[in-house]
Every structure is written in C-alpha cells, then in structure tokens.
Amino acid sequence: xxxxxxxxxxxxxxxxxxxxxxxxxxxxxxxxxxxxxxxxxxxxxxxxxxxxxxxxxxxxxxxxxxxxxxxxxxxxxxxxxxxxxxxxxxxxxxxxxxxxxxxxxxxxxxxxxxxxxxxxxxxxxxxxxxxxxxxxxxxxxxxxxxxxxxxxxxxxxxxxxxxxxxxxxxxxxxxxxxxxxxxxxxxxxxxxxxxxxxxxxxxxxxxxxxxxxxxxxxxxxxxxxxxxxxxxxxxxxxxxxxxxxxxxxxxxxxxxxxxxxxxxxxxxxxxxxxxxxxxxxxxxxxxxxxxxxxxxxxxxxxxxxxxxxxxxxxxxxxxxxxxxxxxxxxxxxxxxxxxxxxxxxxxxxxxxxxxxxxxxxxxxxxxxxxxxxxxxxxxxxxxxxxxxxxxxxxxxxxxxxxxxxxxxxxxxxxxxxxxxxxxxxxxxxxxxxxxxxxxxxxxxxxxxxxxxxxxxxxxxxxxxxxxxxxxxxxxxxxxxxxxxxxxxxxxxxxxxxxxxxxxxxxxxxxxxxxxxxxxxxxxxxxx
Amino acid sequence: xxxxxxxxxxxxxxxxxxxxxxxxxxxxxxxxxxxxxxxxxxxxxxxxxxxxxxxxxxxxxxxxxxxxxxxxxxxxxxxxxxxxxxxxxxxxxxxxxxxxxxxxxxxxxxxxxxxxxxxxxxxxxxxxxxxxxxxxxxxxxxxxxxxxxxxxxxxxxxxxxxxxxxxxxxxxxxxxxxxxxxxxxxxxxx
Numbered sequence: 001x002x003x004x005x006x007x008x009x010x011x012x013x014x015x016x017x018x019x020x021x022x023x024x025x026x027x028x029x030x031x032x033x034x035x036x037x038x039x040x041x042x043x044x045x046x047x048x049x050x051x052x053x054x055x056x057x058x059x060x061x062x063x064x065x066x067x068x069x070x071x072x073x074x075x076x077x078x079x080x081x082x083x084x085x086x087x088x089x090x091x092x093x094x095x096x097x098x099x100x101x102x103x104x105x106x107x108x109x110x111x112x113x114x115x116x117x118x119x120x121x122x123x124x125x126x127x128x129x130x131x132x133x134x135x136x137x138x139x140x141x142x143x144x145x146x147x148x149x150x151x152x153x154x155x156x157x158x159x160x161x162x163x164x165x166x167x168x169x170x171x172x173x174x175x176x177x178x179x180x181x182x183x184x185x186x187x188x189x190x191x192x193x194x195x196x197x198x199x200x201x202x203x204x205x206x207x208x209x210x211x212x213x214x215x216x217x218x219x220x221x222x223x224x225x226x227x228x229x230x231x232x233x234x235x236x237x238x239x240x241x242x243x244x245x246x247x248x249x250x251x252x253x254x255x256x257x258x259x260x261x262x263x264x265x266x267x268x269x270x271x272x273x274x275x276x277x278x279x280x281x282x283x284x285x286x287x288x289x290x291x292x293x294x295x296x297x298x299x300x301x302x303x304x305x306x307x308x309x310x311x312x313x314x315x316x317x318x319x320x321x322x323x324x325x326x327x328x329x330x331x332x333x334x335x336x337x338x339x340x341x342x343x344x345x346x347x348x349x350x351x352x353x354x355x356x357x358x359x360x361x362x363x364x365x366x367x368x369x370x371x372x373x374x375x376x377x378x379x380x381x382x383x384x385x386x387x388x389x390x391x392x393x394x395x396x397x398x399x400x401x402x403x404x405x406x407x408x409x410x411x412x413x414x415x416x417x418x419x420x421x422x423x424x425x426x427x428x429x430x431x432x433x434x435x436x437x438x439x440x441x442x443x444x445x446x447x448x449x450x451x452x453x454x455x456x457x458x459x460x461x462x463x464x465x466x467x468x469x470x471x472x473x474x475x476x477x478x479x480x481x482x483x484x485x486x487x488x489x490x491x492x493x494x495x496x497x498x499x500x501x502x503x504x505x506x507x508x509x510x511x512x513x514x515x516x517x518x519x520x521x522x523x524x525x526x527x
Numbered sequence: 528x529x530x531x532x533x534x535x536x537x538x539x540x541x542x543x544x545x546x547x548x549x550x551x552x553x554x555x556x557x558x559x560x561x562x563x564x565x566x567x568x569x570x571x572x573x574x575x576x577x578x579x580x581x582x583x584x585x586x587x588x589x590x591x592x593x594x595x596x597x598x599x600x601x602x603x604x605x606x607x608x609x610x611x612x613x614x615x616x617x618x619x620x621x622x623x624x625x626x627x628x629x630x631x632x633x634x635x636x637x638x639x640x641x642x643x644x645x646x647x648x649x650x651x652x653x654x655x656x657x658x659x660x661x662x663x664x665x666x667x668x669x670x671x672x673x674x675x676x677x678x679x680x681x682x683x684x685x686x687x688x689x690x691x692x693x694x695x696x697x698x699x700x701x702x703x704x705x706x707x708x709x710x711x712x713x714x715x716x717x
Binding site for chain 2: 006007008009010011012013014015016017018019022023025026027029030135138139140176327422481501506
C-alpha cells in the first residue's frame with residue numbers, strides 16, 4: 001500500500017465519520033447565544049469595544065492581587081474566609097470558607113453569566129471551581145490565543161493564608177493554560193482592603209484587584225476617569241502606563257521578568273517608528289478621519305483601523321470603519337488629504353434599506369444592484385488582465401459566487417500556471433488574483449520586482465524541476481514523498497526549491513528555473 | 528499522474544484566500560458564509576480533534592464548539608492568510624481542554640464501542656483510521672492526520688503543533704512506515 005493510498009483512506013474515513021447534524025447544533029447554539037447577547041447589549045456590554053490585542057504577547061498576563069481584609073469587615077458573614085475574584089472580560093467572584101471549599105460563586109457581569117451557565121460550583125474545592133471557570137472561559141473563546149489578561153484577586157484577613165491560596169490558584173491556572181498551549185506571565189499586586197475599592201469594583205462590575213489597580217493609577221495622575229479605566233482591557237491600561245511613562249514598580253512587582261511590559265513597549269515602539277516617517281506638513285489622523293466620514297456620508301462610527309502608513313514613498317492614512325452593516329476602507333493621502341483609494345462593501349439585504357447607501361460613492365451607485373456583468377464579460381476581464389487570449393487557456397472553474405457579495409470566480413490554466421481571479425460581478429473590478437504553478441505551492445508573482453530577463457515562458461515547469469531532481473537522485477515519483485516544490489526569486493534569478501523524502505533521508509535540490517541546472521543538492525539523514 | 532501531495536498543497540493554497548473571505552463575511556453575521564466554511568473545513572477540524580481526543584463524541588463536541596467560536600471571534604480575526612491554521616488552533620485548544628477534563632485516560636477501546644467505527648464496515652478505510660489511532664503515538668498521529676485530511680503543508684503543521692519541521696517530517700515518515708507494516712501484517716492474517 002502506498003503513502004498516498006493511506007492518506008486517501010484516512011481522509012475518506014474521517015469525512016465519513018463527520019456527524020451530519022453538527023452544523024444544525026452550531027446554528028441553534030448561536031441563535032440562542034444571540035438572544036442572550038441582545039440582552040447583554042442592553043445592559044453592561046454597551047461599551048464593549050474590539051480590543052486591539054498585542055500581537056507579540058505570547059503569554060496570558062495574570063495580575064494577582066492580594067488584599068488583606070480588615071478585621072470585622074466581613075463579620076456579618078462569619079463563614080466566609082477568602083474571596084477570590086477572576087476577571088477576564090467576564091468577572092466572577094468566588095467566596096470560600098476556611099477549608100477552601102466554595103460557598104458561593106457570583107457573576108459580576110452579564111458575560112460571567114454565560115461562563116457560569118449550568119455550573120454548580122458550590123461545595124467544591126476552590127481549585128476545582130477555578131479550573132472549571134477557566135475551562136469554561138476557554139470554551140467560550142476567551143484566553144484562546146494568549147492575548148488576553150486575567151486578573152486574580154485573593155482577599156483574606158490572614159496574609160499567610162492569602163499567599164497559600166494565591167499560589168494554589170495560580171499553579172492551577174498555569175496548568176490549565178499550559179494545556180491550551182499558553183503560558184502565564186504573572187504580575188503581583190498587594191493591596192489593603194478599603195471601602196473605596198469595594199465600591200468602585202461593585203459599581204463597575206470589575207474585580208477587586210482591577211479596582212485597586214485603577215485607584216492607584218489615578219493617584220499617579222492618569223488623566224482618565226475611574227470609569228474609563230474600568231472599561232479598558234488590561235493590555236490597554238498597560239499601554240497607557242508606558243505611554244505616559246508612569247512608574248508602577250511601587251504598585252506591583254513582577255514574578256519573572258519585564259517581558260509583559262517589554263512586549264507592550266515593543267508594540268508602541270513599532271507605532272512610533274511608523275510615525276517617524278510622517279512628514280511635518282501631513283494632515284492629522286483626525287483630519288483624515290473627517291475626510292473619510294464626509295465622503296462616506298456617515299457619522300458616529302467606530303474605527304476598526306486608523307493608522308499612518310508609509311509605503312513606497314507614499315504617505316497615507318489607512319482607515320477602516322463599519323456602519324449599518326457596511327464596511328468602509330479608505331486610504332487618504334497624508335499631505336493633500338485626497339482619497340487615494342476606497343472600498344465599500346456591505347451586506348446586500350441591509351444595504352438595500354440602509355440610508356447610508358444612497359450616499360455611497362458614485363462608482364458603486366452607477367451600476368444598479370440587480371444588474372450584473374455576464375460570465376463572458378468576467379472571463380474577458382480576467383483574460384485581458386492575465387494577457388491571454390481565450391484559445392490559449394483552459395477554464396477550470398467559472399462560477400458566480402452568489403453570497404452577500406456577487407463575485408465571479410474564474411480559474412484557468414495557461415502557460416504552465418493556474419490563474420485564479422475573483423471579479424466583482426457588479427462593476428467588473430478585479431477583487432483578487434493569484435497565479436500558481438500547476439502542481440505546486442502557491443507562487444504569487446510580483447511583476448514589479450520581476451526584473452530578470454527571462455520571460456515566464458522561458459522557465460521550466462514545476463513538474464520538469466521535480467523530474468530533474470528525481471533523475472539525479474535515481475528515483476521515480478512514486479518512490480518518494482514530495483515535501484516542497486517552490487519557485488523562488490533569488491536575487492533576480494528564478495530557482496526551484498525541491499524537497500522530498502525517501503526512506504529515512506530528506507533530499508533538497510536547488511534547480512535553476514531557466515537552464516534546469518542543479519545548483520545545489522543535499523541529502524540529510526533525519527533519523 | 529500527479530503526486531497527491533503536491534495536489535493537496537495546491538488545493539490548500541487556493542482555498543485559503545476563499546476562507547479568509549468567508550471569515551470576513553461571518554464577521555458581518557453572514558450565516559451562509561459560516562455554512563460554507565463549515566463544509567470546507569469540518570472534516571479537517573473533526574479529524575484533528577479525533578486525532579487528539581481519540582474519541583468520536585469528544586471530536587463532535589469540539590467540532591461544534593469550534594464553529595461557535597469561529598462565529599463569535601470572526602470579527603477579531605486578523606487576516607494572515609492562515610485561516611485554516613487559525614480554525615485548527617481553536618480546535619486544538621478545545622481538544623486539549625477535553626483531554627484535561629477527562630484526565631487523559633481516553634483509550635482506543637472506547638472506539639470499539641462506537642458503531643460507526645466498526646471494522647466490518649465494508650472497506651479498509653476504517654481499519655486504516657483505527658490503526659492510525661491505535662498504533663501511532665500522539666505526535667505521529669497528529670502529523671499524519673493533519674497531513675492527510677487538512678492539506679496543510681508540513682511547514683504549517685510544524686507551526687500548528689509547535690514542533691520543528693525536521694521532527695514533523697521524521698514523525699510523518701515513521702508513522703507511514705508503522706502503518707504500512709501494520710497493514711501488511713493484517714493482510715497476511717487474512
């Protein structure tokens with residue numbers, strides 16, 4: 001039995017095993033969750049915004065707060081020994097007795113209700129409960145990609161006890177995160193308990209630890225209100241700290257190193273570097289936003305993206321925002337303020353009734369919604385762009401992609417490559433295209449850098465390159481497993497990189513794509 | 528005759544652009560797009576989840592939860608040309624959570640009780656899948672299953688499993704060899 005047959009059999013067996021009704025379950029679950037989130041929208045999620053998480057952060061930031069409850073503070077409920085708050089976006093408060101058994105678990109906001117949905121954590125050991133909560137957060141899509149922060153606050157009257165509990169919970173969270181392939185970066189904070197912190201926490205629906213942190217930042221002269229800070233993510237707060245050069249060493253201490261803050265700092269440095277290219281006579285970001293909004297004829301939008309770009313000697317602002325189910329993308333010249341590019345996409349059913357559309361740009365409104373270009377026209381557009389005539393190509397796919405956007409998907413082979421075009425059926429615009437060598441990894445030709453003298457037709461094909469390598473090694477194609485056949489542009493020279501496996505050896509070849517000569521070859525034992 | 532491998536790579540490159548577009552539309556609440564993405568990637572997600580959990584019920588749960596999260600998180604997805612890898616990362620995390628809940632005690636024997644998994648099911652396909660799940664170690668299994676079902680490149684598999692490329696290639700080679708020998712023995716038994 002050949003490798004290919006084993007792979008085919010595995011693929012086919014799994015495909016047969018996929019349950020038929022799972023997608024129905026997905027849609028039902030989404031429908032019920034949407035009912036719930038509508039409710040949330042009306043309550044605490046009004047101000048939830050999309051977080052621009054730090055790309056470089058490899059670890060979940062965990063701020064652990066220890067607070068020592070003053071004697072008599074909780075005398076009205078003697079059975080409560082410790083209070084553990086967990087705050088991601090959902091905020092959850094866990095009360096335990098002296099034996100660390102959970103007495104009560106409370107959702108402090110609506111998102112937490114979803115996390116705790118159907119869980120009865122009372123009478124469980126606190127670490128089991130924390131485990132279940134973190135697990136539920138992962139299942140609900142939090143903490144998935146290591147770009148979140150967790151705030152853990154432990155409150156107890158006894159310092160030793162608080163430390164013990166902290167360590168227990170922390171190691172548990174760490175284990176849970178490790179299972180998900182994410183590590184935790186821990187920041188410690190020790191606070192004393194007071195009424196002001198309590199009140200802020202309960203008023204804003206945040207953890208005690210976050211409230212304490214915010215109050216300390218306010219003491220340092222941060223120019224935001226407690227309410228504004230409460231709504232910010234941990235990462236955004238950290239960015240603010242760095243931006244304003246606030247020393248927080250006296251508020252918190254780091255367990256290991258400064259990597260968390262370093263990462264954030266790098267992120268900010270990158271931004272500064274972007275801005276370094278900005279000429280002095282450039283318009284401001286706010287001005288650019290105003291130009292885009294005026295052109296789109298909308299207001300009160302949330303910008304998904306708004307940044308200065310310096311590319312190819314051009315200075316421009318890149319802006320993206322959404323309004324009424326329509327996505328707007330603008331590029332505004334940073335000097336003249338003129339619109340370099342705009343792209344407006346919207347949901348068909350909403351945009352037909354949304355008032356914004358009547359004010360949409362002229363290019364779009366010239367073609368009425370219902371009138372689409374024909375398939376033949378779309379094919380002609382693709383051919384003209386690829387510079388082939390109809391009899392030189394073989395069409396492998398021609399389809400009207402009839403989703404929210406009307407797109408013709410045109411694929412054809414010509415000149416040893418496969419071309420894939422997506423053409424806007426409304427206006428004939430080419431949405432995207434790429435060309436790949438047949439039987440090959442994706443190769444996108446950047447014609448602007450294509451400065452070698454050989455035309456594409458002069459190059460050998462991927463199959464020829466494979467054959468040259470195989471002949472040299474003395475194998476036939478069915479003997480080996482191909483790991484890679486890729487056309488690379490190496491300093492203006494086109495080279496095929498061919499990699500295959502035979503037995504316990506890996507073979508690497510570099511083959512000149514013009515002459516077919518073997519430039520380099522290597523045989524490695526990887527066992 | 529095309530080598531199936533390069534053929535798969537080809538498909539992988541082509542579909543990734545489309546998946547990106549689908550995720551973009553999902554972010555706008557387009558359920559048709561979610562369905563299309565599901566049709567295109569459910570076997571990959573299910574296969575990967577099955578490879579990690581070795582349990583069809585868990586794999587089904589993971590499949591369901593993965594697409595719920597894809598729907599919820601589509602707006603946060605930043606286009607990187609690696610839509611399938613993103614989806615599979617979600618599936619991986621959910622699968623690992625499943626394992627953790629169960630304390631990693633899952634055994635291949637559970638599969639014997641699954642009617643759909645019966646070996647007498649006509650073809651050898653189920654036998655081959657069973658062999659992959661039973662005789663291969665975790666890493667070998669994940670590499671072979673991902674490569675067979677998802678069409679991801681070894682390089683991408685190496686990123687997803689957080690293993691060096693050399694390890695992925697050697698695991699793949701060893702796994703295929705093990706399965707070949709196992710199947711040969713099975714055939715001789717007949």
